[in-house]
Amino acid sequence: MQHAGGPNPYKVAIIMEELGVPYEYKLHDFSSMKSEAFLKLNPNGRVPAIEDPNTGIVLFESGAIIEYLIDTYDNEKKLTYDSFPEKYQLKSWLHFQMSGQGPYFGQGVWFKHFHKENLPSAIERYQNEAKRIFGVLDLHLGRNKTPYLLGDKATYADLAFVPWLWYRERLFGELPDPTPDFPHFAAWAERLMARPSVQKMHALLKKNTGQ
Template identity: 55%
Template sequence: MSKPIVLYSHATGPNPWKVAIILEELKVPYTTKFINMADMKKPPFETLNPNGRVPVIEDPNTGITLWESGAIIEYLVQTYDTTATLTYTSSPERFYVSQWLHFQMSGQGPYFGQAVWFTRFHEESLPSAKKRYHDQVKRVFYVLDKALEGKQWLVGNKCTIADLSFVTWDLMLPFIFGDDTGSLELEKNYPNYFAWNKRLMERSAVKKIVKDKTEATAVHE
């Protein structure tokens, strides 16, 4: 039996929980260590990740320490998903999975992250910056909605890491838009995205991580 992977996480940050979903989906044993924001940018954590961010994993089964959520997810499926339940080994499907994983990392994550920053944390209110990144959030919905036309999942006929990688940033919508979240009218404006997101939220691994994240936030924040 595999030794548990150590997942370094933060209670509210979306990216560590993205990794946790994949660990749950693959039923890979793991333990979580929560790191305070202030401790990420100094030793000893910086010896694990010089960028001073989570997630980081330490895998005692292979001796690998790895950071960056997308790289971790690719490592997990290549190492532990021996039956390709969350990916494809065939071409072109495996490249399409990678395509969407990279879009999540280069599109959804940065745009949603900047929307959070300018909405919640920037020292001065900048309506133009808020509008820009709120519009980019909607742009991500548009892209996903168009890609999902007539489809259940982003690639092929099954849920993969391409789909699951979007879940935890989508959970940030109420934090980004607050009382205006309802104005997005997701079901009306992005029906394919809305139905897809609902399917993802019904998965047992996703339900568990949503519960775990809620409980961790209550304890650690």
């Protein structure tokens, strides 16, 4: 697996840890992600990307990689459901993570820490969108009355939200973390954070980023 400091590769690593799929990872800096060799793996020049020697496949985009890993290696349905409608509802949550939580958090952290101008209105927009995402998850979990998105089992879709949740402090900075305002979301996040795979990968993220 091709990796770097940011959160998206950890989504994939958590799934491999949970499924017991052995893997090696290679860390990249921003320039090596744009090299010719890397663009052969991911023409988008970003991580994660994987090469699976068992099947010969090369894939990019964390959501697509997760779906591949589940289809190929989750024979016991540890992190998924193959029943109807749950199989498809899981995809709704994964797409929501990929198109909602990921980009809003990513842009928020960018405008807060890396953008060359200080643009408070942009920072505020993405902080508010992150809070909105917490609210969507809170509403669903409160209505469903289940510990995880679809039931008693933590699925690949639940776990996909984890790495950006590690960045709450980076996004909200000096503001209080809004998580306690969303009690169902807060309890769900805490359950996910307690998993050994998540703790192991969080420790690795801290080591790799020095944060």
